[in-house]
Amino acid sequence: MDTNCDASLDATKSFISTLIFFISFLGTYVITWVIQYMISKNDIKQINAAIKQLEERGD
Template identity: 80%
Template sequence: MKKLVSRMVGGFVIGVIIGQIVQIIISFNLGQGEYMPVVDHFRSFFVSETTAVIVQILLTGIIGVTFATSSLVFNIAKWNLLKQYSVHLCITALVWIPIVMLLWMPKTSINTLIFFLNFLGTYVITWVVQYMISKNDIKQINAAIKSKQLEGKGDK
């Protein structure tokens, strides 16, 4: 339980930090030399800019918590990698996509499609890299096991 809470708190903090970095990047692009604590579209939902900033911080923290806790599916040993990644993709997409679209994305059909394809493409690339790393790790573990078995036969 302590590990889970630690993971959640860490995920929240990392989510907020990444959210603020994104906001700084957006400010460079849209702010005309000024820092924009929130984009105008998101700001329009609230009575004050302060409330919008607080909600943005909470939402980016929720994204961080989601990624930090959903990665626990990779600890389910009885699931194969494809199932683990599929479940992880669904969980993260269900949280990340609507929040990011609410916070930062213009609401056009083409932008939504591009945004979703970018998310999916990034996820597939990450999956392929992780799959290759896991496959290499398995090969090394099998080689170590085989080496130990050969050493054991030599002693007899």
């Protein structure tokens, strides 16, 4: 009976460990995506400002 209980406990620990791994991965992915999005958004603003300046010189 103890063997069955130990196997069940091991399965629960494995599931929890796997769940923690995926949550950790997802958290890292989301943080990285947000940082890249903010940097890209800033870059796009700078590019649009440069294009606007070039268009104003051409007029």
